[in-house]
Amino acid sequence: MPNEVTVIGAGMAGSEAAWQAAHLGVRVKLVEMRPAVSTPAHSTPDFAELVCSNSLGSDREGTAPGLLKEELRSLGSVVMQCADGARVPAGQALAVDRTLFSAGVTRQVESMSEIEIVREQALGIPDEGIVIVATGPLTSPALAGEIARFLGEEHLHFFDAAAPIIDSDSIDLASAFWASRYDKGDADYLNCPMNQAQYDGFWQALVSADVSELHEFESLRLFEGCMPVEELARRGRDTLRFGPMKPVGLVDPRTGKRPYAAVQLRKENTSGSLLNIVGFQTRLTRSEQRRVFRMIPGLAQAEFLRYGMMHRNTYINGPAHLCPTLSLKRTPRVFMAGQITGVEGYLESTATGLVAGVNAALMAHGAELAVFPRATAMGALCWHVSTPAAGDYQPMNVNFGLLPAPAVSARRNEKRARQISEARAAMSRFMEGRRGHELDR
Ligand SMILES: Cc1cc2nc3c(=O)[nH]c(=O)nc-3n(C[C@H](O)[C@H](O)[C@H](O)COP(=O)(O)OP(=O)(O)OC[C@H]3O[C@@H](n4cnc5c(N)ncnc54)[C@H](O)[C@@H]3O)c2cc1C
The missing domain is CATH 3.50.50.60 (FAD/NAD(P)-binding domain)
Structure with a gap:
């Protein structure tokens, strides 16, 4: 043999x-x-x-x-x-x-x-x-x-x-636009703009959503690295607007104005078929990720190819x-x-x-x-x-x-x-x- x-x-x-x-x-x-x-x-x-x-x-x-x-x-x-x-x-x-x-x-x-x-x-x-x-x-x-x-x-x-990864085919492009901040470089980000009412509703849903339990062996390392998006949100109503959802440098082509807040998605592969939600690493349960993140304009029918996790x-x-x-x-x-x-x-x-x-x-x-x-x-x-x-x-x-x-x-x-x-x-x-x-x- x-x-x-x-x-x-x-x-x-x-x-x-x-x-x-x-x-x-x-x-x-x-x-x-x-x-x-x-x-x-x-x-x-x-x-x-x-x-x-x-x-x-x-x-x-x-x-x-x-x-x-x-x-x-x-x-x-x-x-x-x-x-x-x-x-x-x-x-x-x-x-x-x-x-x-x-x-x-x-x-x-x-x-x-x-x-x-x-x-x-x-x-x-x-x-x-x-x-x-x-x-x-x-x-x-x-x-x-x-x-x-x-x-x-x-x-x-x-x-x-990890932040969730979304199938780009499942995004409603009528509610989102491709651009980089201040139009620098190529239009590399898909931006999902929110008005104040949309942001408030999203923030409320996020801070009250269910998170999965941490195993004891994971808790030590969790907050040393990057912060889950729901934890950031709990720090204050506007923390996300000054963090991963900041709208600076963006102009919504449908209104000609800067949105109140914006979620950005970035290509995960060269063909652009996979998009990750930038800065949205999360401990929300899978069903809560579906419920809450589908409130983001353009993501109502989003198909999650990989859920966020920590x-x-x-x-x-x-x-x-x-x-x-x-x-x-x-x-x-x-x-x-x-x-x-x-x-x-x-x-x-x-x-x-x-x-x-x-x-x-x-x-x-x-x-x-x-x-x-x-x-x-x-x-x-x-x-x-x-x-x-x-x-x-x-x-x-x-x-x-x-x-x-x-x-x-x-x-x-x-x-x-x-x-x-x-x-x-x-x-x-x-x-x-x-x-x-x-x-x-
Ligand atoms: C907490 C937790 C929850 C998860 N939940 C899910 C889930 O719900 N669904 C899902 O699809 N995936 C889940 N995963 C991922 C899951 O672990 C993998 O999908 C799958 O088990 C990985 O298979 P594997 O063979 O690579 O590792 P494992 O199935 O973990 O097998 C690795 C083996 O190597 C052995 N081993 C490790 N070190 C040594 C060593 N030095 N010498 C000899 N043996 C060693 C271990 O005892 C173990 O038997 C979870 C992972 C974790 C950590």
């Missing part, structure tokens, strides 16, 4: 990676620190423990999470198989009985004779051999320190304070270090998988685990690594974590903005239908091209 692959972390990504590599005939050493050492959010010794919600997101055809699930099923993902087997009724979402689900993944991984399970904390990246690091957003501090040393201190983030999250600067195969540019024998790459979410982490597991196995076999097509949901995630884009690198859930836009312009639903059909065609071509290779099982 070919060389061993060491997988560190048996969460969503590591379990999938180990199972895929073993399935491709490679001996795997899977290193998991629980139960001897745990994280502040895990509470069982099981693999693929869901640390919060038991929902794995929408399973509806026509959505980006639905497309990702379809691809994972077609590629024989063990996590998807166990999720389908532990499904509980939840409308069009895929929700699972968390105990059954994690027990299922643990059983499947343990049943593979190719996988040796080692229950200990990894304190560093092994000096030799093929390694997959899949230690997640709560990577143990000792290993996080070693990863920082390995990649360069400034390339590891420990905290995620939580501990260990992730590397993917585009600086990763290839689309998920191996490190400078040290190709080391792969990264899961949330530590800068994807967000249970199944996005699983998807990168699948890619890293397959590629680590291909490397062990001495075969050429596989680059999943950018037009697929799996490939788009790998592309996101490995390609420099405009603005700061931010973790991302799967969404249509990551997939290439169709060549001809089309209305939103038609555009998505085309993206899905292109993704399906690209995945078929990819699998056809791999026929006779290790991926063909």
Whole structure:
């Protein structure tokens, strides 16, 4: 049997990676620190423990999470198989009985004779051999320190304070205008102007909205970095008008005057399909983000591609270090998988685990690594974590903005239908091209 692959972390990504590599005939050493050492959010010794919600997101055809699930099923993902087997009724979402689900993944991984399970904390990246690091957003501090040393201190983030990202197609441009303050540079910002009555209503809603609870381990760092928008608002009625909603240097072309306040949105990717609400990092619950931020002129129908959040999250600067195969540019024998790459979410982490597991196995076999097509949901995630884009690198859930836009312009639903059909065609071509290779099982 070919060389061993060491997988560190048996969460969503590591379990999938180990199972895929073993399935491709490679001996795997899977290193998991629980139960001897745990994280502040895990509470069982099981693999693929869901640390919060038991929902794995929408399973509806026509959505980006639905497309990702379809691809994972077609590629024989063990996590998807166990999720389908532990499904509980939840409308069009895929929700699972968390105990059954994690027990299922643990059983499947343990049943593979190719996988040796080692229950200990990894304190560093092994000096030799093929390694997959899949230690997640709560990577143990000792290993996080070693990863920082390995990649360069400034390339590891420990905290995620992110503003919501909106699908630009869902914004009503009749209520907003593109401009930069004082018309300097290009018209890089989409400005959503408010009059006094709109501002007062918005401010009231914001200061009284529900926020998600902080975990004890997160509270210390929260206020050191950037302030949540609702906290700023609580400082006084006008604080936002002198902060992220200041209208200076802006003239609303519909009135010819400076608005009373303005929310600005900035491009998150070069095509401009993703826009983030500048300065709106928040702890509002998801339903409150939908309710309150849709009061902003132009955002009444806003589709949230990623919600704002503030939580501990260990992730590397993917585009600086990763290839689309998920191996490190400078040290190709080391792969990264899961949330530590800068994807967000249970199944996005699983998807990168699948890619890293397959590629680590291909490397062990001495075969050429596989680059999943950018037009697929799996490939788009790998592309996101490995390609420099405009603005700061931010973790991302799967969404249509990551997939290439169709060549001809089309209305939103038609555009998505085309993206899905292109993704399906690209995945078929990819699998056809791999026929006779290790991926063909
Ligand atoms: C508080 C919190 C709430 C979240 N809520 C949600 C949610 O509701 N929905 C959602 O989709 N996502 C949520 N996430 C994100 C979620 O963690 C990821 O989606 C997913 O679990 C990441 O998968 P992963 O495999 O990268 O990491 P994990 O699933 O966390 O797995 C990492 C594994 O590595 C192990 N490990 C860590 N360090 C070491 C070490 N040094 N040696 C050996 N083993 C180690 C850990 O014990 C763990 O088993 C949440 C994250 C946090 C922190």
